[in-house]
Each structure stands twice: as C-alpha cells, then as structure tokens.
Amino acid sequence: MAFRNYILVCGGTGCESSHADDIYKNLIAECEAQGVKDEVQIVKTGCFGFCEQGPIVKILPEDSFYVQVKPEDAKELISEHVIKGREVTRLLYDKEKSHKHAQVEEIDFYQKQFRIVLRNCGFIDPENIDEYIAREGYVGLEKALYEFTPEQIIEQVKISGLRGRGGAGFPTWMKWNFTKMSDNAEKFVVCNADEGDPGAYMDRSTLEGDPHSILEAMTICAKAIGATQGYIYIRAEYPLAIHRLEVAMKQAREYGLLGKNILDSGFDFDIEIRLGAGAFVCGEETALLQSIEGFRGMPQPRPPFPAVKGLWNKPTCINNVETWANIPVIMTKGGAWFQQIGTSDSHGTKVFALTGKIKNSGLVEVPMGTTLREIVFDIGGGIANGKEFKAVQTGGPSGGVITKENLDTPIDFGGLQKIGSMMGSGGMIVMDEDDCIVDVAKFYLNFTVDESCGKCAPCRIGGRSLLNILEKITTGKGTQKDVDNIHRIALAMQKGSLCALGQTAPNPILSSLKYFPEEYRAHIEDKKCPAGKCKKLITYTIDVDKCIGCTACARKCPVDAISGERKQAHIIDQSLCIKCGACLVACKFGAVNVN
Amino acid sequence: MAKMTLEELRNLRSLKQSSLQKRSIEGKEGQIVIGMGTCGIAAGAKTVLDAFLSELDAQGITNISVTQTGCMGLCYVEPTIEVIVPNMPDTIYGKVDAKVVKLIVKEHLINHKLINDHLFDRPSADIYAKDGDK
Numbered sequence: 001m002a003f004r005n006y007i008l009v010c011g012g013t014g015c016e017s018s019h020a021d022d023i024y025k026n027l028i029a030e031c032e033a034q035g036v037k038d039e040v041q042i043v044k045t046g047c048f049g050f051c052e053q054g055p056i057v058k059i060l061p062e063d064s065f066y067v068q069v070k071p072e073d074a075k076e077l078i079s080e081h082v083i084k085g086r087e088v089t090r091l092l093y094d095k096e097k098s099h100k101h102a103q104v105e106e107i108d109f110y111q112k113q114f115r116i117v118l119r120n121c122g123f124i125d126p127e128n129i130d131e132y133i134a135r136e137g138y139v140g141l142e143k144a145l146y147e148f149t150p151e152q153i154i155e156q157v158k159i160s161g162l163r164g165r166g167g168a169g170f171p172t173w174m175k176w177n178f179t180k181m182s183d184n185a186e187k188f189v190v191c192n193a194d195e196g197d198p199g200a201y202m203d204r205s206t207l208e209g210d211p212h213s214i215l216e217a218m219t220i221c222a223k224a225i226g227a228t229q230g231y232i233y234i235r236a237e238y239p240l241a242i243h244r245l246e247v248a249m250k251q252a253r254e255y256g257l258l259g260k261n262i263l264d265s266g267f268d269f270d271i272e273i274r275l276g277a278g279a280f281v282c283g284e285e286t287a288l289l290q291s292i293e294g295f296r297g298m299p300q301p302r303p304p305f306p307a308v309k310g311l312w313n314k315p316t317c318i319n320n321v322e323t324w325a326n327i328p329v330i331m332t333k334g335g336a337w338f339q340q341i342g343t344s345d346s347h348g349t350k351v352f353a354l355t356g357k358i359k360n361s362g363l364v365e366v367p368m369g370t371t372l373r374e375i376v377f378d379i380g381g382g383i384a385n386g387k388e389f390k391a392v393q394t395g396g397p398s399g400g401v402i403t404k405e406n407l408d409t410p411i412d413f414g415g416l417q418k419i420g421s422m423m424g425s426g427g428m429i430v431m432d433e434d435d436c437i438v439d440v441a442k443f444y445l446n447f448t449v450d451e452s453c454g455k456c457a458p459c460r461i462g463g464r465s466l467l468n469i470l471e472k473i474t475t476g477k478g479t480q481k482d483v484d485n486i487h488r489i490a491l492a493m494q495k496g497s498l499c500a501l502g503q504t505a506p507n508p509i510l511s512s513l514k515y516f517p518e519e520y521r522a523h524i525e526d527k528k529c530p531a532g533k534c535k536k537l538i539t540y541t542i543d544v545d546k547c548i549g550c551t552a553c554a555r556k557c558p559v560d561a562i563s564g565e566r567k568q569a570h571i572i573d574q575s576l577c578i579k580c581g582a583c584l585v586a587c588k589f590g591a592v593n594v595n
Numbered sequence: 596m597a598k599m600t601l602e603e604l605r606n607l608r609s610l611k612q613s614s615l616q617k618r619s620i621e622g623k624e625g626q627i628v629i630g631m632g633t634c635g636i637a638a639g640a641k642t643v644l645d646a647f648l649s650e651l652d653a654q655g656i657t658n659i660s661v662t663q664t665g666c667m668g669l670c671y672v673e674p675t676i677e678v679i680v681p682n683m684p685d686t687i688y689g690k691v692d693a694k695v696v697k698l699i700v701k702e703h704l705i706n707h708k709l710i711n712d713h714l715f716d717r718p719s720a721d722i723y724a725k726d727g728d729k
Contacts, residue, residue, distance in 0.1 A: 002682040002707040011712055045714035046672055046689055058716070060684040113719035122630060122667035122677070123721070133604070134611035135723050142601060201634070208632045209665015240633050256598025264600040329722070355670075363668035365719065379718075 004039040005082050010056040011044035019071050020044075020055040026074035027057075034078050049112075049360055049379045053093065066091040101342055101367035112379050114341070115365045116349050117202075117325040121209030126244050129251040132212040138257055140331030144220040145265040148331075150180060153224040157327070159335030161347035166192060166283070166320030167398065167424045168500070169346070169413040175317055178307035180225040182315035187227040189218045189269075190292070190311065190318040193234035193241070194276050194283040197396030198447060200427035202351040203321035205363055207234070207241035210325065211248035215258060215271060217327035222269040225317055230271040233288050235278045245273060280397075280451035284499045285318050287453065298455045299499035320425070322351055342368030346412035350423065356392075356430035359384050364428075366411075373407040376430060387432035391515070395424025397444040397451075398504030400511025401437065420511040422504070436533035437516040438523055441509045442470040448505040459502025462493040466509060473520065475536040476527040483520065486513065532594040535579040539595050542583075544569040546591035553583035553592065623660040625680035625704075630673065632666030638673035639692060646696040647676075654700055668718050675715065678703055689715045 009024045024044060031037040048056045053067040057077065064087050066077070073091060080086050101114075115121075124131035132138075144153050158173035179187060191214055195203040207214065218230045234242055249271060252258035260268050274292045281287045282297040289311050291297035310316025326348060330338050339347050346368040352375065355361050359381035366375060372392060376382065383389050391401040400421035402409070409415050413423050431440065449463040466489055472478045490506035497503045513520055522528045529537040542553070542562075549567040554560075561577045564570030572583070584592045599607070627647055631640045647661050659680070667675050672689025678699065679685045686709060688699060695713055702708045 006684060006709055008709075008714060041708055043709040043714055044711045045716070046712065048716050111716075111719045114722075115719045116722060118668065118719075119722050121632075121665040122628075122675075122717075124664060125628075125662050126665050127663070130607070130611045133608050134614075137608075138604060139608075142604065146601060205632050205634070205666040205668075238633075240636070254598075255604070256600075257604075261598075263604060264598075333722075360669075360671050362670040362718075363666060365668075 003041045004036075005041075005062075006060040007040060007042045007077070007082075008045045008058040008060065009042065010048050010054060010058075011046065018055050022071035023055055023057065023069055023074060026071045027078065030074045030078040031082075034083060036078065036082055040078075040082055047360055047381050049381050051359070051381045052377050057091075062087070065093045067093045101369040112370060112374050113365055114349055114367050116329050116338075116341075117206060117322050117351050118209070118363065118365050119329065120213065121205060121363075124210070126209055126211055127247045129212060129248065129255060132210070136332050137212055137328070138216055140328035141216050141219055141257065142263070143331050144223045145263055145267060150224045150226065153220060153331070154180065156330055156335040157224075160326075160330045160338035161335075161342075162323065162326055162330065162338065163346060163413060164320060165322035165326075165350065165423075165425070167395070167422065169423060172319065172323055175307055175319065176221060176224055178305065179227075179315045179317040182308050184315050186229075186314045187225055188311045188314055188316040189222045189225070189227045189230040190289070190306075190316055191218055191230070191232040191234075191324055192283065192285065192288055192318055192320045193232055193238070194288060195235070195238075195321070195425065196278070196280040196283050196451075197398075197425050197427040198444075199355045199429050200353050200396060200425050202353050202363065202426045204238050204241050206321055206325050206351070207238070208244055211241075211244045212252065213325045213328050214245070214321060215248055215252055217324040218271060219258065219262065219269050220327055220331060221317055221319070221324075223267055225315075227317070228268050228270070230269065231274050231292055231311070232271060233274045233276055233282070233292055235276045237278055242273060242275070249273075279453070280447075281453045281499070281501055284501060287499070288318070289316065296453075298453045299501075301498060322426070343410060343412045343415075345414040350411065350426060352394075352426045352428040354380050354428050354430070356428075357384050357387065357432040357435070358382070358430040368412045369410040369415075371408050371410055372402055375411070375428070376407070380430070383430065383432050385432075387434065390431045390433055390435055391437070393429040393431065393440065393444075393508070394427070395422040395504075395507070396427045397448045398422060398500060398507055399424045399427075400507045401431075401440075401515055403515045420507075420514060422507070434531055434533070436474075436529055436531035437512045437519045438470065438474055438529075439531075439533045441512045442467070442474060444508040445470060445505065448501060452501060452505075456496070456498040456502060458493045458496035459498070459505065462489050462497075463502070463505050465489050466493075466506060470509070473523050474529070474534040476523070476534075478520075478524040480524065483513070483524070486510075528595075538579060539574060540572055540577060540579060540581070540583060541593050541595065542570050542572055543591045543593055546589050548589060548591075550588070552586045552588065556582045556586040558582065624658040625660070625678070627659060627661045628664050628677040628679065629661065630665070630667045630669075630675040630677075631663040634666050634670055635674050640674040642693060643674050643676065643691050643696055646693040647700070650696055650700045654705070656700070656704060659704065669715055672715055680704060683707055684709075685717075687715045687717055688713045 027042045057066040057069045162172045163169040282291045284299050286300040287297040306316040351365045354364050391403045406419045452459045454460045469482045547569040554562040561573045674691050675689045677687050
C-alpha cells in the first residue's frame with residue numbers, strides 16, 4: 001500500500017550543510033514517536049534550487065513547500081501537517097514572492113520558473129501528435145482558421161506584447177503586419193532554428209521536445225499574412241531535432257493540419273526543412289535567407305527588410321524558434337493573458353540555458369523581470385564548489401558581462417541593455433573567481449573572428465585587430481595605448497559593420513573593460529593574471545617547506561618538468577613547464593603555488 | 596488517420612485528453628517517461644530505456660508503458676525520468692542508470708516507496724494544469 005504522505009527533505013549539498021541531515025533523522029524519529037511511521041515515508045531528494053532558503057522540506061500530496069526548516073521543527077510538521085492535516089504556515093514559502101512577475105490567477109506555485117515555451121517539454125512524447133493535441137495543441141490553429149480574421153490574429157499578437165526572442169527584441173506583430181501589408185501574391189514564413197551562440201541550446205530542446213508547436217505557429221502566421229509556403233532553417237548538427245520535425249510534419253500532413261485544405265478550411269500551407277552547415281552568421285536573417293536560396297550565407301544591407309523583400313525577393317516573415325513557440329499559447333489563452341506576464345517593457349517569459357560554474361545547470365524559463373540573482377541563486381542553486389560568484393555572460397558573443405552589483409537588475413530587454421549586456425538568444429554562462437575576464441573576452445572574440453563572413457571590412461579587419469590586442473594583453477605585452485585603441489576599433493565596428501555580428505562583436509570586451517578595469521590593469525601594468533588563467537603571466541612553483549616529496553606531482557606532469565628525490569622537496573623546471581596546472585590538482589599538501 | 600475536419604480534431608482532442616488525464620495510455624495503468632532530448636541521450640537515456648524494458652520484463656510487470664519525452668530542463672542530473680503510477684505522487688528521478696532502474700522498479704513500482712537521493716522537483720507548474728489534476 002502506498003503511503004499517506006511523502007515528506008521530501010532536500011539533500012543537496014547546500015541544505016546538508018545546514019542540518020538537512022538532522023531534519024531527516026528528527027522527522028523519522030517523530031514519525032515513530034507519534035505513531036505514524038507506517039503512514040509516512042521520508043525521502044532525501046536532490047537539490048530544489050532555493051539553496052539560500054534552505055533547508056527545504058516538501059510534503060506530498062499537498063505540495064506544501066516549507067523553507068528554512070530547523071531540526072526542532074520536525075515535531076510540529078508531523079503533529080500538525082501529517083496528523084491534523086493543517087499546514088504549518090510560519091514555515092511555508094511566501095508564494096507571492098515567487099510569482100510577482102507572473103500574475104496568473106489559475107496557477108498556484110512556488111517555483112520561480114514559469115513555462116510557456118517549454119510547456120510540453122518533458123510532458124509529451126514529441127513523436128506522438130495525439131499527445132500534443134491533447135494538451136491544447138492545434139487549438140490556436142482552429143481559432144486562426146475559423147474564428148479570427150487575419151487582422152484579429154495580428155491584433156492578438158500585438159496585445160500580447162511579444163518581442164522577438166532571437167536577440168534583437170523587435171515587436172513580433174509589427175514584423176507580421178509589415179509582411180501582411182507587402183503587396184505580393186507569393187509570401188513566405190521562415191523559422192530561424194540556426195542556434196549558434198556558445199553554450200546555448202534552448203531552441204534545440206524546444207524543437208526536440210515540442211516540434212508541433214513550431215509547425216502550428218508557422219501555419220497561424222501564414223494564415224495571418226497570406227503565405228502558402230514555409231521553411232525551417234536548421235543546422236545539420238541537430239540531427240535529433242531534424243528527425244523529430246520530420247516525424248511531426250509527416251503526422252500533421254496525415255491529419256490534415258499541414259498541406260492542402262487544412263482542416264477542410266480551404267487554406268493551403270506547407271513547410272520544408274532547409275539544412276544549414278553551421279555557419280554562425282547564417283543566424284542573421286538576411287544571411288539565412290541567402291543560404292536558403294542556395295547562395296553563400298552573407299548578410300545583405302537592410303532596408304529592404306525581409307518583410308518587404310525576403311526569400312527570392314518575396315515578402316518573408318522570419319522568426320526565431322522561441323518566438324514561434326509562444327504563438328499557439330497566445331492564440332489559445334489570448335494576447336491579454338500573455339501580456340500580464342513579465343514587465344511593462346517585455347512581456348511573457350524567456351528561456352535561458354544556464355551553464356558554467358553553476359550547481360544546477362539546466363534549461364530555465366522565467367517570467368521577464370526575474371532578477372539574475374533569482375536565476376543564479378534560487379533556481380541555479382548558486383556557484384559550484386563553494387567558489388565566489390564573479391559574473392554572468394549573457395547574450396553570447398554579442399552580449400556582455402553582468403556583475404555582482406547588477407545581480408538585482410530585472411532581466412528584460414531594456415534592463416539588460418542599460419547595463420551594457422543584451423538579452424541575446426538566451427545563453428547564460430556563469431563565471432566564478434577562477435575565470436579570467438580578459439581570457440573570456442578573448443574566447444568570444446576568437447569565436448566572432450572565426451565566424452565573421454568577411455564581407456565587410458569593419459568586422460573582418462576590426463575583429464582581427466581587437467583579437468591581436470587581447471593576445472598582446474594576455475601575454476603581458478599590452479600597453480595603455482592598446483586600451484584606447486580597443487575603444488576606437490570597437491566604435492568603428494559598431495558604426496560600420498553590415499550586420500549584428502560585427503556590430504556587437506566588441507561587446508564582450510567593452511563590457512568587461514567597463515566592469516573589470518582593474519583586471520585589465522593587472523595584465524597590462526603588473527603583467528599578472530589574477531585568476532591564474534593566462535599562461536604567459538603565471539608561474540607554478542613548489543613551496544619547499546610544504547612539499548613532503550610524495551612524487552604525486554612529478555608523476556602527473558606531462559612534460560617531466562618536475563624533479564626531486566623521494567621524500568625530498570621537488571622543483572619545477574620553468575623552461576620545460578607548459579603551465580597545465582596538473583601539479584596543482586595533484587598536490588594534496590597545498591605545496592604548489594600559482595603566481 | 597485520414598485528413599481531419601475541425602469537428603474530428605475536436606473529438607480526437609477530448610478523447611485523448613481524458614486518456615491523458617487518467618494516464619491510461621494504451622490501456623496501461625502507469626507510465627515511465629524517459630527524457631530523451633540530445634542531452635538525455637548523451638547522458639545515457641538509451642541505456643536507461645533498455646534497462647527499464649528488460650527489468651519490467653524480468654519482474655513480470657506488464658501494465659506499465661515506457662515512453663519518451665523531450666528535455667525536462669534538469670541538465671545537471673541527466674538522465675531524468677518520470678514515473679506516473681496510481682496511488683503514488685508523480686515523481687521525477689535524476690541521475691538514473693541501470694542500477695537505479697532496478698531500484699525504481701523494486702521500490703517505487705512494487706513496494707510503493709520513493710527512492711532517496713534521486714528524487715527531483717519538476718521545475719515549474721503546468722500552464723495547462725486543471726483543478727484537481729496535478
């Protein structure tokens with residue numbers, strides 16, 4: 001027989017250090033003492049996030065979420081909650097606090113996350129159209145075909161306040177409206193699934209988990225703007241997403257939800273997949289359209305915008321995967337429902353791929369206006385291995401760093417721009433004290449230089465020049481003049497580049513210079529890398545007083561740079577050392593120093 | 596199925612909705628759902644799928660279906676799975692491998708007990724959740 005209650009005690013490292021283990025033991029003892037041990041199971045769980053509110057205790061089936069529980073609270077939890085069925089209100093998490101950005105009446109929840117885009121990911125079998133249909137799938141399409149006029153469809157998107165999730169944040173309804181207004185017998189709908197930011201995988205997960213939502217959204221848009229053909233441009237590196245899209249398209253055609261005479265309404269629309277070869281620049285819309293047409297992926301000057309002259313010079317409405325995934329919900333629940341989520345500047349939610357030095361890395365969807373602190377410390381559980389938080393990089397190679405001082409900035413389009421970063425597509429890389437900010441800037445610049453298509457000079461030459469300067473700085477050859485040059489070159493790139501790739505490429509350097517000037521100074525003036533990352537600026541030495549001669553480091557050294565007799569202090573030959581840091585990891589006695 | 600009209604789509608939806616609510620997929624009483632996005636598969640979800648199929652077989656359990664879903668978002672504890680059976684809370688387990696699969700079948704499915712240290716919280720509420728349908 002199943003138990004009456006299940007009591008879940010957070011067993012994450014954060015909570016364990018704050019007596020979660022004692023709570024666990026006390027709860028077991030209390031169940032025994034109060035005679036309910038056969039009716040209740042007490043379980044240790046993985047981390048709930050929320051580590052700053054820990055220890056967490058959750059009781060099922062009521063879903064009561066207790067925070068900052070102390071070992072002595074165990075007695076009351078059992079006698080009140082389990083035996084009398086009354087929640088212990090003084091320990092309950094204040095739900096008001098968590099969903100201040102998502103005032104949605106029908107949902108009562110304690111989580112910081114709110115899933116619109118990812119609503120079906122983890123719920124349905126993506127290869128089974130029936131499961132999608134069962135969860136309000138294709139209701140939006142029904143409305144678009146039978147209830148709304150094209151104007152009313154666009155009106156709903158306008159009311160929702162949805163802005164493009166690919167990075168720039170352009171109002172979606174305007175894009176749709178421009179395409180609708182363009183006078184042409186043939187128009188196209190395009191899905192930009194060319195996700196390429198380092199560390200970003202939101203779109204891949206959405207396509208893999210809920211492919212029908214994209215098909216439905218594109219069909220709704222086609223109806224609104226008067227298109228009959230759509231394309232999904234996706235990189236070939238996403239084979240599973242492509243496979244699931246193909247399965248979904250086949251099923252939708254069989255059901256009459258795609259193709260000729262959709263749902264017997266007389267409306268025709270079909271979608272084809274176009275594979276990209278993985279060039280980052282093809283995420284830029286004009287380059288993407290060039291690539292679909294079979295040309296080399298290079299951006300074109302705008303205007304004319306794709307809404308006027310896009311694919312094969314026909315009006316084209318192009319949106320990013322995440323933008324599309326919101327559309328069916330806006331249709332079913334209404335623009336007004338969507339509008340109330342988020343901030344006055346940005347409505348709805350944003351999906352982030354939370355990675356880097358964070359405890360709970362993962363795919364996170366939060367209402368706009370959630371702060372970075374909530375994402376990193378409540379959802380992400382804080383920094384791994386007890387290290388100090390340094391910064392978060394958002395917006396990938398086009399974005400910037402957000403530091404401790406700005407942790408409480410609400411995340412929306414305007415808020416991030418104000419502090420010198422950008423929303424971007426949703427990569428969020430957390431850095432700790434061991435990360436060198438100059439090295440990180442160099443990493444991103446390396447990426448954009450690699451991915452620059454080479455068409456326009458500011459991006460092609462400017463990017464390379466900036467990279468050369470960072471190379472100088474990280475090898476101890478930088479001067480103050482280099483910093484001035486960074487600003488000059490960056491300005492030229494921002495003003496003169498043809499597309500966003502070049503215009504935004506200097507962002508990681510500019511924002512890191514702005515927030516960590518002392519770290520650049522340390523590299524330039526003191527020829528030191530405070531984080532110990534820039535190999536040319538650090539030396540590994542062995543402290544002769546601490547070294548006991550265990551030979552552990554010498555055995556690990558890949559270039560045999562460490563010598564010394566057993567039980568005698570060892571020494572590193574600096575001319576051989578490649579600064580890999582293996583000795584530092586191997587030493588159990590803290591005898592290896594980095595300077 | 597042939598091409599549908601509006602009415603046929605609505606009928607199909609209400610039919611599937613009630614079976615999804617009762618969780619009686621294909622006449623089975625319970626469900627094991629395995630997170631099989633690229634991330635889950637890279638972390639070993641396919642091994643977990645095979646392990647479930649063979650362990651259920653070994654224990655002679657025939658009323659549980661094993662299906663796949665996309666990424667649940669809990670990348671740090673992949674592979675992740677959800678167990679949905681009557682008289683038990685819907686449960687997400689993370690860091691699942693062939694050994695944990697055996698444990699889940701024995702403890703969760705047979706003894707109706709949750710398993711220490713592998714339990715994780717669903718990261719958000721369901722926007723389609725109806726009253727009384729958790």
